[in-house]
Amino acid sequence: MDTRIDFYPTHEHQGYKLRPGRPVPFGATLVPGGVNFAICSRYATSCTLVLFEKGASTPLVEIPIPEVFRIGNAWCVVVFDLDYERIEYGYRMEGPWDPRAGHRFDASKILLDPYAKAIGGRDVWGQPPDWSDPYPHRARLIFEDFDWEDDRPLETPLADLVIYELHARSFTRHSSASVKHPGTYAGLMAKIPYLKELGVNCVELMPIFEFDEFENSRPNPVTGETMYNYWGYSTVGFFAPKAGYAATGPLGMQVDEFKNLVKELHRNGIEIILDVVFNHTAEGNEHGPTLSFRGIDNQTYYMLTPEGYYFNFSGCGNTLNCNNPVVRMMVLDCLRYWAAEYHIDGFRFDLAAILGRDPWGAPMPNPPLLESLAFDPILAKCKLIAEAWDAGGLYQVGSFPAYGRWAEWNGKYRDDIRRFLKGDEGMVPALAQRLQGSPDLYGWNRRGPTASINFITCHDGFTLYDLFAYNHKHNEANGEQNRDGGDDNHSWNCGVEGETDNPDVNALRQRMIKNALAILLMSHGVPMILMGDEVGRTQRGNNNTYCHDNDLNWFDWSLLERNADLFHFARQMIAFRKTHPLLRAREHLGMSTAQADFIWHGVHAWNADWSPGSRTLAFMLRERQAGQGGNTNPVLYMALNAYWDALPFHLPELPINYRWHLFANTALSSPHDIYEPGHEIPLEPYQDSFLVGGRAVVVLVGRP
Amino acid sequence: MAIQVEVSTRNGITVVTVAGEIDGGSAPGLQSQVLPLLQQNGALILDLAGVTYMSSAGLRVLLLLYRQAVARNGRVALAGVAETIKDTMAVTGFLKFFTVAGTVDEALTTLQQA
Numbered sequence: 025m026d027t028r029i030d031f032y033p034t035h036e037h038q039g040y041k042l043r044p045g046r047p048v049p050f051g052a053t054l055v056p057g058g059v060n061f062a063i064c065s066r067y068a069t070s071c072t073l074v075l076f077e078k079g080a081s082t083p084l085v086e087i088p089i090p091e092v093f094r095i096g097n098a099w100c101v102v103v104f105d106l107d108y109e110r111i112e113y114g115y116r117m118e119g120p121w122d123p124r125a126g127h128r129f130d131a132s133k134i135l136l137d138p139y140a141k142a143i144g145g146r147d148v149w150g151q152p153p154d155w156s157d158p159y160p161h162r163a164r165l166i167f168e169d170f171d172w173e174d175d176r177p178l179e180t181p182l183a184d185l186v187i188y189e190l191h192a193r194s195f196t197r198h199s200s201a202s203v204k205h206p207g208t209y210a211g212l213m214a215k216i217p218y219l220k221e222l223g224v225n226c227v228e229l230m231p232i233f234e235f236d237e238f239e240n241s242r243p244n245p246v247t248g249e250t251m252y253n254y255w256g257y258s259t260v261g262f263f264a265p266k267a268g269y270a271a272t273g274p275l276g277m278q279v280d281e282f283k284n285l286v287k288e289l290h291r292n293g294i295e296i297i298l299d300v301v302f303n304h305t306a307e308g309n310e311h312g313p314t315l316s317f318r319g320i321d322n323q324t325y326y327m328l329t330p331e332g333y334y335f336n337f338s339g340c341g342n343t344l345n346c347n348n349p350v351v352r353m354m355v356l357d358c359l360r361y362w363a364a365e366y367h368i369d370g371f372r373f374d375l376a377a378i379l380g381r382d383p384w385g386a387p388m389p390n391p392p393l394l395e396s397l398a399f400d401p402i403l404a405k406c407k408l409i410a411e412a413w414d415a416g417g418l419y420q421v422g423s424f425p426a427y428g429r430w431a432e433w434n435g436k437y438r439d440d441i442r443r444f445l446k447g448d449e450g451m452v453p454a455l456a457q458r459l460q461g462s463p464d465l466y467g468w469n470r471r472g473p474t475a476s477i478n479f480i481t482c483h484d485g486f487t488l489y490d491l492f493a494y495n496h497k498h499n500e501a502n503g504e505q506n507r508d509g510g511d512d513n514h515s516w517n518c519g520v521e522g523e524t525d526n527p528d529v530n531a532l533r534q535r536m537i538k539n540a541l542a543i544l545l546m547s548h549g550v551p552m553i554l555m556g557d558e559v560g561r562t563q564r565g566n567n568n569t570y571c572h573d574n575d576l577n578w579f580d581w582s583l584l585e586r587n588a589d590l591f592h593f594a595r596q597m598i599a600f601r602k603t604h605p606l607l608r609a610r611e612h613l614g615m616s617t618a619q620a621d622f623i624w625h626g627v628h629a630w631n632a633d634w635s636p637g638s639r640t641l642a643f644m645l646r647e648r649q650a651g652q653g654g655n656t657n658p659v660l661y662m663a664l665n666a667y668w669d670a671l672p673f674h675l676p677e678l679p680i681n682y683r684w685h686l687f688a689n690t691a692l693s694s695p696h697d698i699y700e701p702g703h704e705i706p707l708e709p710y711q712d713s714f715l716v717g718g719r720a721v722v723v724l725v726g727r728p
Numbered sequence: 729m730a731i732q733v734e735v736s737t738r739n740g741i742t743v744v745t746v747a748g749e750i751d752g753g754s755a756p757g758l759q760s761q762v763l764p765l766l767q768q769n770g771a772l773i774l775d776l777a778g779v780t781y782m783s784s785a786g787l788r789v790l791l792l793l794y795r796q797a798v799a800r801n802g803r804v805a806l807a808g809v810a811e812t813i814k815d816t817m818a819v820t821g822f823l824k825f826f827t828v829a830g831t832v833d834e835a836l837t838t839l840q841q842a
Contacts, residue, residue, distance in 0.1 A: 109752035109785050167788060171825070210819040271819050277784050284821030 031056045033104050037087045044093045045100030050357070051139030051263070052113060052165055058104035059165060061089075061113065063137055064097045064350065065321045067127055068117040071099040074134050074159075076112040078144065078276075081157055083134075086116070109276070112144055112162040113137070117319055123310070123332040126323030134159040136261060136316040138354060142166045142279055143234040143261045149193065149207065149268035150252070150573065153238055161236065161260050161315055164276060168365060170283045177369045178295050179405045180225060182431065182474040182550055183608045186598055187297065188224040189482055190555035191255065191577065192232055192269045200581035205271035209278075209285045216292050222558060222591070223598035226295040228372055230483055231256035232282070233298075234264040237573075239306055245503045251571035255483065257374060258306045258340060260315060262358045286367050295369035297407060298362065302355050303378040303414065308341035309334045324350050327383055335385050337378050339415030346379045352393045355379075360402045370407025372433070377414040380425055387418055391425055398427035409433065409477055422465030426475065431550065434462060434476040441480050441543055442491065442514035445536060447666050447719070450636040455664070459643060460622055461548030463612045472611050476549035480540050481557055484510075485567045488557035491515045492536040493522060498565030501576065509568030522565060531693070534560075535720060538593050538690040538697065539664075542721045545597040546662050548609045558594035559583040589694030596698045600687060600723070603701040606645045606660055620647045625663075629676040639666040644676055651679020659726035665716040672713045678726040683709060685725045691717025730754065732778070733761050739836055741771045747778030750786030759789045763796060770802045771839045775832050777808025787822050794825055803827065805835040 033041035045060045053060045061073055071094075073087040089099045114136060119129030136143065140163035145153065153160060196203045196211030203211040212227075219227065235256040244251050256266065270278035289296050305325075307318050310333060317325035327335040327343040334342040345351050362368040373379060380391035397403060412424040412432040421435050437458045444451040457464045461473020481488045486497075495517045499509045518532045537560060544551045555561070556579045563569050569576045584591055601607045606620060613622050624632040625642035632641055642663040649655040659682065663673040670691070675684060685704035690697055699705060704725050707714070716722050731748030742765050750758060766772060774790070776782075782790075790806070797804045805827040809817070817823035829835035 107752045109783050167784065169788065171791070171821070204815070205819065213819075272816055275783065275816060277816065277820050280784070280820035280822075284819065287821060 028056070033102075035090065038085055040085060040087060041104040042087070043102045043104075045102045047095045047098035047100045049139075050098075051137055051141065052163065054108065054165065054167070055102060058102045059106050059108060060100065060102050062098055062100040063115055063139075063320070065099070065117055065119070066097050066324055066350070067321060068099075068119040068129065070118040072116040073101060073103070074114045074116055075103075075106070076114070076159065076162065078110050078112055078164075081154070084111075106165075108165040112159075112164055114159050114163060115320070126328050126332050128314070128318050128322040130314055130319055133314045133319045135314070135319045136161050137163045138261070138316055138320065139263050139357070140164070140261045141168075141263050142276065143264040143267065144276065146234070146236060146238075147267050147273045147276070149273075150237060150250070161234065163261075166279050170280060172283075172287060172367065175287045175290050175367055177363070177367050177405060178290055178293070180295055180369075181610070182407060183610050185226045185295065185407075185550050186224045186545075186601065187226045187228050187477070187550060187552040188219065188222070188555065189228045189230070189479075189552055191230045191483065192266070193573075194577040195555060195579050197573075198575065198578040198580050201579065202581070207269070208271040209269055209281050210271040213285045213288050216288060216294065219294055220292055222595055223602065224553065225293055226297060226369070227289065228297040228299060228552065230299050231259070231301055231374075232266050232269060233259045233300065234261040234266050236260055236306055237268065242503070244501065246501065249574065251503065252573050253571070254573050254577065255570045257301050257570070258304070259301050260306045262302075262354070263361055283366055290367065297370040297372055297409070298368055299372045299374060300359070301374040302344055302346060303375040304338035304340045304342050304344055309336070312341055321350075324348055327381070327385060337381065337385060337414050337416035337418075338375055343378060343381075343385075345383055346393050347382055347388070347391060352396060355393060356396055356400060359397065359406070360400065363403055363406050368406070370409065372409040372411065374411055375414040376410035376424065377412055377418040377420050378416070380420070381416075381418070385416070389425070394425050394430070395427055398429040407431065422462075426469070426471055428471075431475045431477055433482070434458075434465070434478055434549065436465065437462060437476060437478045437547075437549070438480055438482075439512075439514055441540070444639075444664075444666055445539055445543075446514060446516035447639060447668065448514075449639070451666075452632070452638045452641050453634055455641055456624065456632075456643075459543070459547050461609065461612055463615065467612045467615050473548040473609055474550055477552055478544060478547050478549040479552040479554070480544055481554040482552065483554065486513055486515055486565075487554060487561050487563050488537050488540055489533070489560040489562045490565055490567070491540070492518050492533045493562065494565040495521060496565070497567040498522075499568050501566060502568060502571060509566075513567060532719065534590065535690045537590060539719065539721050541594050541597050542662075542688055542690060542723060543664070545601045546607060546723065548607070548612070551601070553594070555579060556583070559591050560587040589697070592694060593688075593698050596700060597688070600701045604658065604660060606647070606658075619649060620645065623676070625673070625676055627671050627673050629674040640664065640671060640673075642673055651682055656728050661724040661726065663714065663716045663722045665718065665720055667718060669718045670715050670720075672715050673722070674713045675711070675724070681728050682726045683707065683728070684711065685727065686722070687725050688723040689717075689720065690722075691720035731758060733758060735765065738832070739840065741773060741836060741839060742767075743773045743775055743832055745775040745778065749781040750779055750789065751781065751783035752785040755783075755785040755789040759792065762793055766793070766797050766800055766802055768800050768802070770797075770800070771805070772797060772802065773805050773807055773832055773835045773839065775807045776810070776813070779810065779813065782813045782816070787817060787820070791822060791825060803839055805829055805839050807832045807835040
């Protein structure tokens with residue numbers, strides 16, 4: 025028998041037993057004997073809890089929350105004796121309809137709890153919804169009793185991470201994936217051995233918060249195939265994992281499945297970062313659906329113009345009002361929840377510059393949300409990574425308010441490396457900055473190289489293969505006459521646009537991919553690899569595949585066999601990075617106490633050519649004491665030749681007793697392009713120069 | 729949905745045979761029937777061959793029984809779990825907590841060897 029007197033009801037509505045609830049935590053919480061429901065609205069005049077049997081179109085009961093149960097702006101009630109596996113809940117709110125004043129209450133709508141921990145309605149990916157459903161995205165109750173045993177976020181130092189960006193469905197949806205549950209969290213779990221073999225120690229998942237793949241879905245004008253909101257950069261519920269990505273979604277067990285995925289990743293030494301989209305929601309502008317926030321507290325949740333329209337800094341119709349204190353608290357609650365309840369290791373914030381705008385859109389010097397996240401005790405060890413720009417023109421790469429915590433997707437790294445690789449003139453000084461972890465961006469402010477997430481490709485834009493197979497985007501399949509997607513790709517097709525049988529062109533493409541992988545893994549900063557780039561995945565020149573649930577996005581695992589040499593190259597490069605702490609600097613060399621240096625060379629040792637016409641650079645990474653007083657640590661050397669002909673690079677002298685060994689030479693084909701770390705091939709004892717092929721890179725190790 | 733629960737003893741080991749659907753409605757009843765059967769240092773077999781559906785609440789009752797058994801230095805084995813249910817248990821991480829056997833006989837062998 026329950027002995028606390030507050031385990032017993034005090035009120036009743038149509039046979040449902042009630043008592044006043046607690047205002048926090050927000051959302052629905054299982055309490056002894058019942059469920060505590062709590063939701064806030066500043067301007068609502070009444071709030072009704074609407075309960076459904078799972079999947080039913082008409083409510084089981086509507087329980088007006090008694091006015092006496094309201095504390096401040098929080099409506100809270102405990103409902104007893106609910107079979108919480110069979111219940112879905114929503115709210116109706118009454119309040120003013122006055123768009124000019126920012127109010128869009130509509131009591132005819134059933135609203136999703138912003139704190140819903142599981143959301144039904146899209147349980148099976150791509151299953152056409154019932155468009156007449158009065159409550160399309162339905163809040164559910166969950167158990168929060170997952171057995172983590174000894175698991176905890178891994179807290180791998182940022183400098184040691186090798187990030188792998190993937191889409192939860194694309195990764196294993198292709199039939200060639202040969203997993204029991206294609207396109208799901210369970211499928212991803214089954215591929216953990218592959219990730220380990222590749223050597224990455226962190227996966228960054230494109231959005232997995234519940235979204236509606238049918239948002240703006242439409243038939244492809246060419247193929248008739250349905251085009252979806254496939255990537256999911258449009259959140260319906262910030263606290264719920266996407267059910268359609270779970271093999272157990274139809275059973276409502278996506279929460280357990282996702283937690284089990286995290287636990288298994290951790291058990292294999294792999295961190296998990298979530299791509300989170302707090303810049304806008306799935307409700308669009310004034311013509312969009314009223315699913316949740318708009319009907320609960322439009323004026324609180326959205327940035328509004330003085331006329332009551334939606335600011336559109338996201339390019340997606342609305343802008344979440346992140347620096348309103350209530351919204352800020354929701355964002356913080358959300359991230360704390362994912363860190364504590366799901367053991368998530370870090371977050372990448374989509375269009376994060378928006379999070380630094382005030383409620384009227386102006387960038388703030390000291391944005392309270394970013395500061396709160398940076399200093400939060402529960403998020404203290406989480407990686408915080410900003411996509412430091414937005415669709416409203418705010419570009420903050422190098423200047424994002426960091427508080428000593430925030431790292432950034434380094435868009436300048438991507439652009440400069442691409443331009444150097446394709447042979448643009450005048451790129452050598454920029455290349456040197458990028459190789460060093462961009463001290464021009466992160467040195468003066470003491471943020472260090474780990475503030476730079478280095479990437480050459482990501483989900484936005486070309487894949488690495490396409491970067492060297494297409495001069496122009498080919499987005500016709502998106503149904504917008506190739507108008508969508510970026511035009512500044514800095515790509516080069518190696519002589520033929522698209523697929524070709526020309527063996528020279530194909531060999532050059534393979535070499536260019538290897539050059540890119542080698543630069544990425546040799547740079548200071550944190551490397552990020554796009555899913556499939558290690559095996560030459562193509563999107564057939566499409567640089568904006570946000571809407572395709574097909575092989576434009578799906579990882580074709582047969583590539584692993586066809587491009588086995590690429591995979592091998594990527595694997596050894598990652599292993600090389602892990603072997604050499606010199607490549608994983610915590611601080612910018614030359615600006616720190618680190619006893620190691622970047623020493624610049626060119627075709628002439630000790631004499632790099634920084635002139636605008638130069639397309640070559642070489643560098644040596646060396647501990648100052650290397651070769652002295654018993655220090656036998658290796659010296660690393662990389663020569664980069666973006667010129668089209670082979671050039672002899674004069675090699676710098678090594679300490680006495682050291683000898684150069686060849687680790688990688690992208691001018692050669694497999695198996696002579698790369699060696700296992702520790703099994704490099706010694707050069708001739710007195711070899712003082714190395715012929716670096718046209719458009720090739722060479723990596724040497726000097727050691728006794 | 730009601731479930732049928734039968735209790736028998738084989739070779740000194742309690743065998744609970746369950747049939748039907750274990751969900752939020754039937755799970756509490758199953759729990760209250762089986763919990764008293766757990767004995768100090770004892771072994772128990774749950775024969776689930778007749779279970780056609782297991783919800784999240786059902787899996788949690790199984791785990792609770794397992795935990796209670798461990799707390800009493802006892803052992804629990806599951807027998808005859810349907811392939812789909814076993815798959816759900818694997819994907820959600822429940823499966824690895826249990827000794828799983830194809831049949832009650834196999835479960836008996838496993839528990840007696842342990």
